[in-house]
Structure formats: C-alpha cells, structure tokens
Amino acid sequence: MSNELILYVWDQLTAADAIYSFSDLNTRINSLLLQFCELYKQLDLRYCSLSACRFLCHQASTMIEWRLGLTVIKLGNRYRCSQMDMFADEVAKSIVGSHFARQGKSCNNAPKNIFRVLMTYNKQIQPIFPQLASLVVFQFISINEDSRDTLLFAIAGGSSMRTFTWNTCSNQTHHSRALFDWLFRCSVNLVSYKLQTPPLENGFELKYEYTIANAYVPHRSLVYLQISILNLNTLYVLLHYLPQLKHLDVYISSIIDSINTTDQYLASKLNYPETLRVLNLRNLRIRGSDCSCLEQLMGKFTNTVEEFSLCLTHYCTDEVDVCFNGHRLATVCSRLPRLRSLHFAIHLQFIERRRTQTLTDFAQTFRTPFWLDGPLGRIQVCMTYDQVFNFVQMLSLPYTFSDNILFYTIDLIDVLFNNSEEEKERPNNLSIALRPL
Numbered sequence: 001m002s003n004e005l006i007l008y009v010w011d012q013l014t015a016a017d018a019i020y021s022f023s024d025l026n027t028r029i030n031s032l033l034l035q036f037c038e039l040y041k042q043l044d045l046r047y048c049s050l051s052a053c054r055f056l057c058h059q060a061s062t063m064i065e066w067r068l069g070l071t072v073i074k075l076g077n078r079y080r081c082s083q084m085d086m087f088a089d090e091v092a093k094s095i096v097g098s099h100f101a102r103q104g105k106s107c108n109n110a111p112k113n114i115f116r117v118l119m120t121y122n123k124q125i126q127p128i129f130p131q132l133a134s135l136v137v138f139q140f141i142s143i144n145e146d147s148r149d150t151l152l153f154a155i156a157g158g159s160s161m162r163t164f165t166w167n168t169c170s171n172q173t174h175h176s177r178a179l180f181d182w183l184f185r186c187s188v189n190l191v192s193y194k195l196q197t198p199p200l201e202n203g204f205e206l207k208y209e210y211t212i213a214n215a216y217v218p219h220r221s222l223v224y225l226q227i228s229i230l231n232l233n234t235l236y237v238l239l240h241y242l243p244q245l246k247h248l249d250v251y252i253s254s255i256i257d258s259i260n261t262t263d264q265y266l267a268s269k270l271n272y273p274e275t276l277r278v279l280n281l282r283n284l285r286i287r288g289s290d291c292s293c294l295e296q297l298m299g300k301f302t303n304t305v306e307e308f309s310l311c312l313t314h315y316c317t318d319e320v321d322v323c324f325n326g327h328r329l330a331t332v333c334s335r336l337p338r339l340r341s342l343h344f345a346i347h348l349q350f351i352e353r354r355r356t357q358t359l360t361d362f363a364q365t366f367r368t369p370f371w372l373d374g375p376l377g378r379i380q381v382c383m384t385y386d387q388v389f390n391f392v393q394m395l396s397l398p399y400t401f402s403d404n405i406l407f408y409t410i411d412l413i414d415v416l417f418n419n420s421e422e423e424k425e426r427p428n429n430l431s432i433a434l435r436p437l
Contacts, residue, residue: 040069045087046077046138057087061094061128070129073155076138076167084143088150091128095154119149127158134163141169148175152182161187165194173197173230176204184216184241192224196251199403203228203253208237208266218243223275230254232293233266239300240270249280255315258288267293272300280309282403287315289322298332307341308333311401314348320358323348326365326381326394326418334370342376345395352390359385359416362392366418381418 043060045053060066075083092115135156156164164187166179183193197203204227218241225242226249229235235250279301286293291314298305314324324346333339348362366381380397 040065042072042074043070044072044074045083046074053083053086057083057090060087061090067128067130069131071131071160072134072136073129073132074136076136076140078138078140082141084137084139084151085147088147088155091154092146092150094128115150116146119146119153127156128154130158131160132156132158133160134165135161136163136165137167139166139168139172142172143175145178148178152178153186156182157186159189161190163192164190165192167194167196168198170198170201173202173204176206177210179204180206181214183222184211184219187219187222189221190219191221193222194224194226195228196226197228197253201228201253203230203251204234205230206234206237208233208240208270211237211241216241220244223247225249227251228253232256232297235297236266236270239272243271243273244275245273246275247278248276249278249282251282252284255285255287256293258286258290258293267296267300274304276301276304278307279305280307282309282311282401283313284311285313285315286324289316289319291324291328295332298336302335303338305336306338308336308339309342309400310344310346312344312346314346316348316350320361323362323392325362326368326371330368330370330374333376339376342379343396343400345393345399345401348392348394350390350392359383359392359414362394363416363418366394371418379418383416383418385414387414 043056043066045056048056060070073087075087077083095118096115132155135151137151164183168175179195183190187193195204206229221244222242223244223246225238225245225247227238228251229238230252231254232252235252239245239248279298284294294310294312298308310329312324316323329344329346333342363381363383366379366383371379371381382393382395382397384393385391386393
C-alpha cells in the first residue's frame with residue numbers, strides 16, 4: 001500500500017481505529033502511525049469501535065511503549081461500550097499481575113478483592129503511565145469505587161499530570177471525597193481541574209471539617225478551576241486551598257438562603273487567592289431580600305478580578321424594592337477597579353402578577369451613567385417580562401451563558417432596552433426595536 005492510500009484510509013477512521021487496524025503490520029506503517037496518529041502518546045477511545053477499544057485497553061496497560069510514552073487519555077461515549085470500566089479493569093489486572101510477578105507467584109488464584117487490598121494497604125503503588133499529562137473522562141453510566149480509584153490513583157496519580165477533566169452522569173456526587181482527595185494529595189503539579197455534573201443535578205461538596213481532619217494542604221500549582229458544587233461553603237473551602245487560582249468557573253446547585261449566617265462566618269474565617277483574574281458564576285440562586293453574600297464574595301477580589309460573569313436568580317417573594325437590579329449590580333462592579341469585562345443574566349421570579357410598569361422600573365436602573373457611559377463603556381442591556389410565568393429577566397448583550405436556559409418572548413411590548421433618552425425619541429418601528437438584538 002502506498003503512503004497516500006494509507007493516509008486516505010486513516011482519514012476515514014478515528015485515530016484509535018487506525019491504530020487497531022494498522023499497528024504491527026510492518027516497520028513503515030508503524031513509523032506512519034508514530035508520525036500521524038501519535039502512536040504510544042495519545043489514546044482517544046471516545047468514538048472508536050468496540051473491537052478497537054478492547055484491543056487498545058489491553059495493549060496500553062501491558063506494552064512498555066504505551067506505558068512509558070502515553071501522555072493523553074480520553075474516555076467515554078454515550079452510545080458505545082463502557083470504556084471506563086473496561087480500561088480500568090485492564091489496568092487493575094496489569095497492576096495485580098506485576099505485584100505477584102515481583103513475588104514470584106501466579107495470580108491465577110488471587111482473591112477477587114486483591115486490587116482493592118493493594119490500593120488500600122500498599123501506598124507505594126506507582127501510576128502505570130508516568131508521563132500522563134492529561135485525562136479527559138465523559139462518564140455516561142455510574143462507576144464503582146474500584147474503577148474510580150483505578151482512574152484516579154493508578155492512572156492519573158503521577159507528577160506529570162497537568163489537566164484533568166471529568167464530566168459525570170447523574171447521582172455521582174457520593175464520589176466527592178475521592179475526587180477532592182486526589183486533587184489535594186496526588187495532583188501536585190496540576191494546572192487545570194474540571195469537574196462537572198449534568199444540569200439541574202446536585203454538585204460536589206467539600207466540608208471544611210473534612211479538610212482539617214485529613215490534613216489538606218494548599219494546592220500550589222492549580223490556576224484554572226471549572227466545577228459544579230453543592231453550596232457556597234464548598235466554594236469558600238476550595239478558594240482557601242487554592243492560593244494560585246487565576247480562573248474560576250463555578251456552578252452552585254443549591255439555593256442560598258439570605259438568612260443563613262453559617263456561610264458568612266466561614267467566609268470571614270478562610271483565606272482567598274490573591275491572583276484571581278476571571279470569575280464566572282454560572283448559576284447563583286438567592287432566596288430572600290439580602291444579597292450580601294454576592295457582595296461579600298466579590299469583596300474578596302476587589303483588586304484582582306478583571307473579567308466577571310454572573311447568572312443570578314433572585315427569589316424575592318414579590319418585594320420589588322429589594323430585588324437585585326441595575327443599581328445593585330453597578331454598586332458591586334464599581335468596587336472592582338480592575339474590571340474590564342462584564343456579562344450578566346438576572347432572573348427575578350414573582351408569585352403575583354406584576355404591572356407592566358414593573359419592567360419599565362427595572363429598565364430605569366440600567367439607564368444610569370455606569371451602564372451608558374461608565375468605566376466599561378456602553379453596556380447594552382435587554383429586559384423581558386413574561387406575563388404567563390411572572391418573571392423578569394435582565395441580561396447583557398450578547399448573551400454568553402450557553403448552558404443556562406434563556407426564557408424569552410416574541411411580544412415586543414414586553415421587551416425593553418436601556419436606551420438613552422435621545423434614542424427613545426426616535427420613531428418606534430420594528431427594525432429599530434430589533435436592532436439591539
């Protein structure tokens with residue numbers, strides 16, 4: 001086969017299927033695999049066939065070329081086999097086999113829980129891929145403790161790890177402790193950590209008492225964190241142990257009660273990173289009249305934050321005067337002298353039907369100098385009022401929160417923009433009304 005024909009066939013296959021189909025045929029093809037498929041360096045099993053997955057799971061865990069050269073692993077596919085369990089099982093078999101080989105014994109009659117015993121009592125187990133720098137996991141089915149610990153400690157536990165991404169399926173937050181233990185005990189040189197749950201699922205939880213009892217120490221290399229967490233306390237604890245953090249993207253699943261004093265006490269007790277530049281609050285829900293928890297959080301980064309995104313839902317029980325609006329957001333942002341970029345979406349849920357004038361009142365809060373000609377320049381704001389579900393939305397344009405549902409109306413009577421007084425005097429026709437969108 002010519003090189004051109006081989007490369008054409010590879011273009012029609014995933015890298016994993018190409019390696020499965022052509023590896024070990026001859027030296028020339030192996031050389032092409034090394035050059036174009038990065039053989040022994042990257043293993044992407046997400047879209048490969050079942051036969052290729054089985055083959056490569058076994059090869060990667062047993063061949064010395066894979067074990068010493070592998071730098072990137074990507075696992076998980078909704079429509080294929082359970083790749084995580086398959087790959088973890090092959091790695092566990094390899095570790096158990098190596099353990100008995102060092103003792104000059106056969107592992108044929110080893111007990112079924114031998115790997116769990118080795119993981120529990122043998123703290124010196126070395127990661128099977130010492131050069132692994134990136135692990136990407138898309139978990140579409142539940143995972144057991146053995147497979148989880150294999151992926152975390154036997155595969156991703158090396159000092160070469162730099163990026164870690166784990167997107168879980170539903171009902172997996174009971175793995176919280178293991179995932180946080182790995183972060184603060186094994187990932188000594190990690191730079192990026194992404195841990196997310198599906199939308200509308202509870203996030204992961206980390207309690208301060210647990211970190212004290214287990215002697216957590218601050219992480220000295222992590223600069224990027226994208227995470228789904230249960231509550232505000234978990235955020236405070238994470239910030240306390242991440243002094244080098246520069247980029248924070250967080251989804252908080254629980255509703256924050258404004259009368260809860262526990263959060264406020266913990267917030268004042270812990271330390272915060274002095275390097276944070278980007279803060280993205282993808283989901284923040286507050287119930288009650290007091291929104292000081294947001295002001296308290298932002299006050300910790302007064303002299304650091306340069307980019308700020310906020311997706312806020314305020315349950316204010318029909319008290320219009322205490323709703324989070326343009327005045328309150330402008331107050332928060334004006335205390336951030338280094339702020340250069342702002343995006344927001346504010347959702348206000350009412351119980352009783354509001355007057356149409358309500359939307360106009362909210363629009364006025366975004367017609368102040370801060371929004372029309374402030375330190376960030378002119379910020380275009382769109383406001384909508386849904387008369388069926390009784391909610392008001394206020395959002396900056398363009399809308400940037402792609403993972404949050406945007407409720408909207410096609411009735412232009414219930415849509416306003418923070419136009420200046422001069423613009424309001426222009427003829428009110430359809431093209432002008434749609435222009436800001």
